[in-house]
Amino acid sequence: GAGVSQSPSNKVTEKGKDVxxxxxxxxxxxxxxxxxxxxxxxxxxxxxxxxNSAPDKSGLPSDRFSAERTGGSVSTLTIQRTQxxxxxxxxxxxxxxxxxxxxxQFFGPGTRLTVL
Amino acid sequence: KNQVEQSPQSLIILxxxxxxxxxxxxxxxxxxxxxxxxxxxxxxxxxxxxxxxxNTKSNGRYTATLDADTKQSSLHITASQLSDSAxxxxxxxxxxxxxxxxxxxxxxxxxxxx
Numbered sequence: 001g002a003g004v005s006q007s008p009s010n011k012v013t014e015k016g017k018d019v020x021x022x023x024x025x026x027x028x029x030x031x032x033x034x035x036x037x038x039x040x041x042x043x044x045x046x047x048x049x050x051x052n053s054a055p056d057k058s059g060l061p062s063d064r065f066s067a068e069r070t071g072g073s074v075s076t077l078t079i080q081r082t083q084x085x086x087x088x089x090x091x092x093x094x095x096x097x098x099x100x101x102x103x104x105q106f107f108g109p110g111t112r113l114t115v116l
Numbered sequence: 117k118n119q120v121e122q123s124p125q126s127l128i129i130l131x132x133x134x135x136x137x138x139x140x141x142x143x144x145x146x147x148x149x150x151x152x153x154x155x156x157x158x159x160x161x162x163x164x165x166x167x168x169x170x171n172t173k174s175n176g177r178y179t180a181t182l183d184a185d186t187k188q189s190s191l192h193i194t195a196s197q198l199s200d201s202a203x204x205x206x207x208x209x210x211x212x213x214x215x216x217x218x219x220x221x222x223x224x225x226x227x228x229x230x
Binding site: 102104 | 223
């Protein structure tokens with residue numbers, strides 16, 4: 001079956017512009033995660049959605065970052081007034097049931113964001 | 117402070133050789149530990165998962181070990197292949213009923229050369 005998909009695969013933008021990154025999780029997965037991976041760095045947690053619960057936004061680095069998940073499926077990560085330090089690969093992952101500790105996250109291929 | 121430390125940061129080995137990657141963690145209470153493989157330009161893919169009671173788990177040429185007492189895990193790759201070149205990430209899940217509970221290491225970058 002289809003895995004997690006993300007679009008666009010690459011995004012180049014100018015400093016100060018807003019960008020939207022999209023994630024289509026695996027159908028039926030109730031949990032969705034956004035991560036940021038900078039060059040040579042580990043994955044940095046950004047935000048986590050679980051069903052209809054309020055999202056865990058504890059990883060968002062600033063109020064320029066926001067995310068929503070519509071209808072419990074597709075998610076959009078929005079970065080406003082982009083800065084050069086926002087340049088990174090943004091990874092999305094989904095998981096079948098967050099309450100089952102052994103269920104693994106399935107990652108998308110990521111969106112490579114470059115801010116000029 | 118990162119609760120999951122991996123070593124070495126990078127490693128170069130010859131094709132056919134074995135290697136061992138290390139993961140030390142301080143996450144508590146512990147739920148489980150996963151090793152992921154991330155190929156360049158791709159998302160991470162799970163290799164193994166280990167819970168508190170498991171000491172060893174294999175997935176083909178990959179064997180993970182866990183010592184929950186010393187809070188150490190290793191990933192051993194046998195008879196390496198060029199396709200093993202990737203970043204290997206150790207992820208430890210805390211035993212939590214709510215919120216985000218994953219702790220990621222920064223990964224070990226492995227290069228297998230002919």
